[in-house]
Amino acid sequence: MxxxxxxxxxxxxxxxxxxxxxxxxxxxxxxxxxxxxxxxxxxxxxxxxxxxxxxxxxxxxxxxxxxxxxxxxxxxxxxxxxxxxxxxxxxxxxxxxxxxxxxxxxxxxxxxxxxxxxxxxxxxxxxxxxxxxxxxxxxxxxxxxxxxxxxxxxxxxxxxxxxxxxxxxxxxxxxxxxxxxxxxxxxxxxxxxxxxxxxxxxxxxxxxxxxxxxxxxxxxxxxxxxxxxxxxxxxxKQCHAVAIDARAPKFDGGIITRHDSVVFGIVVNKHAQRFYDEGEDIWPKRYAIWGRLVAAQPDQIAYIIFDSTVVTSFMPTLFPPIAGQTVAELASKLELDPAALEKTVTEFNAAVRPGTFDHTILDDCRTEGVTPPKTHWARRIETPPFLAYPVRPGITFTxxxxxxxxxxxxxxxxxxxxxxxxxxxxxxxxxxxxxxxxxxxxxxxxxxxxxxxxxxxxxxxxxxxx
Amino acid sequence: MHGTRILDEADRLMTVCNSCRYCEGLCAVFPAMEMRRAFSDGDLNYLANLCHSCGACYVDCQFSPPHEFNVNVPKTLSVARAESYAAYAWPRALSGTFARNGLVISIIAALSMAAFILGFAALNDHSVLFGVHTGPGAFYELMPHNAMAALFSAALLYAILALVMSVRAFWRDIGDPIGRADCGSIFQAMRDAGELRYLHGGGVGCYNEDDRPTDRRKLYHHLTFYGFLLCFAATSVATLYHYLLGREAPYPWWDLPVVLGTLGGIGLIVGPVGLFVAKMQRDPELLDEGRYGMDLGFIAMLFLTGLTGMALLILRETAAMGPLLALHLGAVFALFITMPYGKFVHGIYRFVALVRYAQERRGEAGS
Missing domain, CATH: 3.50.50.60 (FAD/NAD(P)-binding domain)
Incomplete structure (x- = not known):
């Protein structure tokens, strides 16, 4: 000894x-x-x-x-x-x-x-x-x-x-x-x-x-x-978990696999359905809830969907977005039901009210008549190519x-x-x-x-x- | 993708780094990277030449090997940098061979030149070569001043022409379409280069054999660079003495050309030795080993220039003067003609990259 x-x-x-x-x-x-x-x-x-x-x-x-x-x-x-x-x-x-x-x-x-x-x-x-x-x-x-x-x-x-x-x-x-x-x-x-x-x-x-x-x-x-x-x-069951790119390695992907693009688009699950208000609060205050939100979805997968107009609004990403010239084409690349995703995007776009976009404040761009609502930064997803990041829960610590x-x-x-x-x-x-x-x-x-x-x-x- | 395997790898790394950005406070490479979302060949060559290879980003990176993301920015940019010298070299045909055989070519060039001068002298008069010469004009008994001046001016002019052509091509590739550098940016770059601002690991020194930072490489580089400048100044002053004042070399030890040359010579002996030792001790993970020849060729030529120059100063009143002068002139000649194709260009390209960086920073601050 x-x-x-x-x-x-x-x-x-x-x-x-x-x-x-x-x-x-x-x-x-x-x-x-x-x-x-x-x-x-x-x-x-x-x-x-x-x-x-x-x-x-x-x-x-x-x-x-x-x-x-x-x-x-x-x-x-x-x-x-x-x-x-x-x-x-x-x-x-x-x-x-x-x-x-x-x-x-x-x-x-x-x-x-x-x-x-x-x-x-x-x-x-x-x-x-x-x-x-x-x-x-x-x-x-x-x-x-x-x-x-x-x-x-x-x-x-x-x-x-x-x-x-x-x-x-x-x-x-x-x-x-x-x-x-x-x-x-x-x-x-x-x-x-x-x-x-x-x-x-x-x-x-x-x-x-x-x-x-x-x-x-x-x-x-x-x-x-x-x-x-x-x-x-x-x-x-409590932990710090964020939504990270589904293509990240099982362990040790670190900071570079995260996504900051949620507020610029919509997030759908594997049935192409939205499930939470993407514009609830400014991103630094909300990024930490998305890991748990995705964990609660079927197969623990979700897709951030946006269009070409917002690509430069957030930090460049390690994995490139998946792209399609139409919403249906994007859906098939993501292995989602094209009709379902088209319907979700169309309904969302129809619900967007006019407003002045500013991602640094709680702006007045919101939806009306869609559930869940997007209460800020809601803008129509309509300019091809249509883009998506697949995300999974990324567990940071317990x-x-x-x-x-x-x-x-x-x-x-x-x-x-x-x-x-x-x-x-x-x-x-x-x-x-x-x-x-x-x-x-x-x-x-x-x-x-x-x-x-x-x-x-x-x-x-x-x-x-x- | 890009034209070469190394540029593809540099692109992959810059995409990884641009989604992380933890290193942005370490040097100029990462802030310059952040101004872009995609990288052209010119962008990557620019970033490669901005990198001073301090190694801090490798030691600080959570994704460096053995991590599967395999991020090794210093090594990748080091290879890309060396390939960029070849890519922009003028004329193109001379670039590849030198990169592979730098040391051998430099030494052969130096020796052939020395042999030529010796032969030249011997043909004229045997006694000149091993005789003892003192007083003004002693050097020119070996070779007439005008012949010496013509030979070396031609070599230097060729080097300058080749360098200008290369740098033009580089600047076109990395500059914005307007393409003119402003005085403020040039002045900023002179300061950054003069103090080796980015060879500092974000403030603590660079990383060499392990993860303990030191400032040794910076010190040896300063000795080498300022030694070189002092020697250049000594030669320039002597040229002015010769043509304006009609005073012929050799000069007494206290005279300006000798004082400048002595100080510079000491720098050119100590600096390259220090850099050589540092290179040998450095973590191989950080080095572009394929380019040893080119790096060593340059270090060796600087060292030989310093060593033969100092030996000449000490022994100039003995029979060794003739052969030493021949060797010294051979080394300087080899240094001149290999300049555009060897490691010497790193200083020029890095300076140009720093000008571009200063310009970009000003543009950003202005917008």
């Missing part, structure tokens, strides 16, 4: 690295176990691009203030009140300092990306994206003396009465060994890449889900913790997690706090996100609770050692 570490961090993303750095800066010896190979290190962080932090004034990269209160109201709205207010407000308060702290760890900011969602005031973007952010955190962690192992799969946790003792680790070369540590930080993500687990809640429909992140987010640590008496939080306190300490099923187990990131996101999503909030949860978890884990180890 080898040395005993002060803090063992399981996971390798934003939350894990913030925890490792913060624990190390508090004087602890730290080992990070990342289950993925080095290239895929960092789980979903690889695919992120920004973080939502409160701030009282504009900065070099943020166009205006975003107060704690406004952040709280946004969170309240997207979750429909399904959040732990004390924890959430604590996170929002701490997020202000994260803007500076994360820079001290080598991460660089830039203004919001061109042609993307209008987040310039609320969200800080990572220069070079999420993998650049991760590279900076790993470099800093290693310079501080944090030890990192890749391809290190944790196969079991030894926990007695809410007290972590050791982790069993399977490595590609040395076989299985046991690693002891005084404190544990679990920052190993959710279970979105575990299709079998998703099927427990979604049934066969989960076979048609695409997973936007790495195939390594299998939720094995979450499962072990819940099985060892840690209290569960969040609805297992909300089922471990319940924690403000100190990021796990709570056991009997309501008592664990002596030495902490959690950060997606594995405890459900404490803050009961449902819904606001861009960049996953990274806020990761950095804020990662930093807290590392500090508290180091503090516990220090008290034990002295």
């Amino acid at each position: 080898g040395r005993k570490y002060d803090v063992l961090v399981i996971g390798g993303g934003n939350a894990a690295l913030c925890a490792a750095i913060s624990a190390r800066r508090s004087g602890a010896s730290v080992l990070v176990l990342e289950g993925a190979p080095k290239f895929y290190r960092g789980g979903n962080t690889r695919h992120t691009r920004n973080m939502r932090c409160a701030h009282d004034a504009a900065t070099e990269i943020l166009t205006g203030p975003y107060t704690e209160e406004e952040f709280w109201e946004d969170l309240l709205r997207v979750t429909g009140g399904q959040t732990d207010e004390e924890l959430a407000r604590h996170m929002i308060r701490e997020s202000k300092d994260i803007l500076n702290w994360i820079v001290e760890q080598g991460v660089r900011w830039q203004p919001s990306l061109g042609g993307t969602l209008s987040l310039g005031r609320t969200n800080s973007f990572f220069l070079g994206g999420g993998r650049a952010m991760l590279n900076a955190l790993y470099l800093t962690a290693e310079q501080l003396g944090v030890e990192v192992e890749y391809d290190a799969e944790v196969t079991d946790l030894v926990i007695e009465d809410g007290m972590f003792l050791a982790a069993r680790v399977k490595r590609s070369i040395n076989g299985e060994t046991e690693i002891r540590a005084t404190s544990l930080v679990a920052a190993a993500g959710g279970f979105e890449a575990n299709i079998e687990w998703l099927k427990q809640y979604w049934g066969e429909a989960a076979d048609n889900f695409l997973i936007r992140g790495t195939p390594y987010n299998r939720g094995s640590i979450l499962k072990m913790l819940l099985a060892r008496g840690v209290q569960e939080v969040g609805d297992p 909300y089922l997690g471990t319940r924690v306190t403000k100190e990021a300490r796990m709570l056991m099923q009997d309501g008592k706090p664990s002596a030495n187990m902490f959690a950060a990131g997606e594995i405890m996101a459900g404490n803050v996100l009961g449902k819904g999503y606001a861009a960049g909030i996953g990274m806020t949860i990761g950095s804020v609770f990662g930093r807290i978890a590392g500090r508290e884990a180091a503090k516990h180890a220090r008290n034990q050692n002295s």
Whole structure:
């Protein structure tokens, strides 16, 4: 049996690295176990691009203030009140300092990306994206003396009465060994890449889900913790899911498979029927509901239908749109019933009222006499070629997690706090996100609770050692 | 699709990158890409020449290999860039052979030229070659000044003509139909090129053997480039001395041509060695290995020019002066005539691409 570490961090993303750095800066010896190979290190962080932090004034990269209160109201709205207010407000308060702290760890900011969602005031973007952010955190962690192992799969946790003792680790070369540590930080993500687990809640429909992140987010640590008496939080069916191109790979398609064109057209299911108001609210506030909407349709597939007049209104896409000179021709290429799609488009076009189009505000272009209505940005689809993107639910991350306190300490099923187990990131996101999503909030949860978890884990180890 | 396999691949990558855009803060390539939704051959050649191969977008990319999207922008643009030199070279017939055999051709050219000068001198008078010559005009005992000037002016003029023809073709392909560059854009491009603004990985340095960024390549490139400019200045000043003031080389160590040449010579020795070592150590994933010959040929010629020049300065009062002068002139001659077909053009094309970029940015800001 080898040395005993002060803090063992399981996971390798934003939350894990913030925890490792913060624990190390508090004087602890730290080992990070990342289950993925080095290239895929960092789980979903690889695919992120920004973080939502409160701030009282504009900065070099943020166009205006975003107060704690406004952040709280946004969170309240997207979750429909399904959040732990004390924890959430604590996170929002701490997020202000994260803007500076994360820079001290080598991460660089830039203004919001061109042609993307209008987040310039609320969200800080990572220069070079999420993998650049991760590279900076790993470099800093290693310079501080944090030890990192890749391809290190944790196969079991030894926990007695809410007290972590050791982790069993399977490595590609040395076989299985046991690693002891005084404190544990679990920052190993959710279970979105575990299709079998998703099927427990979604049934066969989960076979048609695409997973936007790495195939390594299998939720094995979450499962072990819940099985060892840690209290569960969040609805297992809730997740951050968006509509992504149906031609995307099963795993790890990332940001480039998403579609921002819903508000410029209509969305139909495999029976060529519309099923939701495509113009309900401006896109940055609505993009996160379309994954679940498509998941509820037969065979979990839908088609965004638009015409040639709007092609340049949204960002260029990885996969080109499928085109037809007539609506019927487009339908047959999509393997939809041509007559049904023609009828849907004709009825929609007939219902469009005249108005002045402006996609940046809730404009007055709407339909009348069609169900469901399109309440804004409704314009006739009539200029060939007619175009379509097939979309499927793209699961970004899951909300089922471990319940924690403000100190990021796990709570056991009997309501008592664990002596030495902490959690950060997606594995405890459900404490803050009961449902819904606001861009960049996953990274806020990761950095804020990662930093807290590392500090508290180091503090516990220090008290034990002295 | 495009004319070549590499342009097809560059098009595929720019389509991937344009739907991601995470790298737009790293350099000029991605903002230029974002101004387009589709890419012509000229667009891709323009983007390829804007790329300084700092490697940051490769290290930062979530889709780089082994990911199935296989996004390797630095390597792809590096190959496309080298092919663009060949595509625009004038006359076209000379481009391909050089790209494949750059180092060998440069060295053969340098040695043949040195041999020619040696032979020329030996034919005239054996004692000249290995004699000790000092004082003004010592160099010209080997070869008369006017013969030297005529030979090298011809080589340089040819190089300039070939370069102008190539750049014209490049600019036509990448420029907008109006086609004229304004002074502001040219000035901006001079600043961007002069400080190697985009060889900086978005601010931390470039990526070489691993994922720790450093500024070494930028430093060595500065030494090489400014060393080259100083040597060029030394030669120009000496030419003015010769024709305007009637003062003949060699000049004393404290005189302007020698001071400029010495500083430049040191840059031309240290810089190319540093660049060579950096190239050898660099992650092969980032390199266009097929073009080693062309790159090394250029680095070697610059190094030899610096080395023989410095050796000549130190040993100019000994019997080694004759052969060293011949070697030095051979190296410079080879550098001149291979300029339009070798790695030298990277500076010209990149500068032109930077002018185009500055122009596009101004157009965007104005609209």
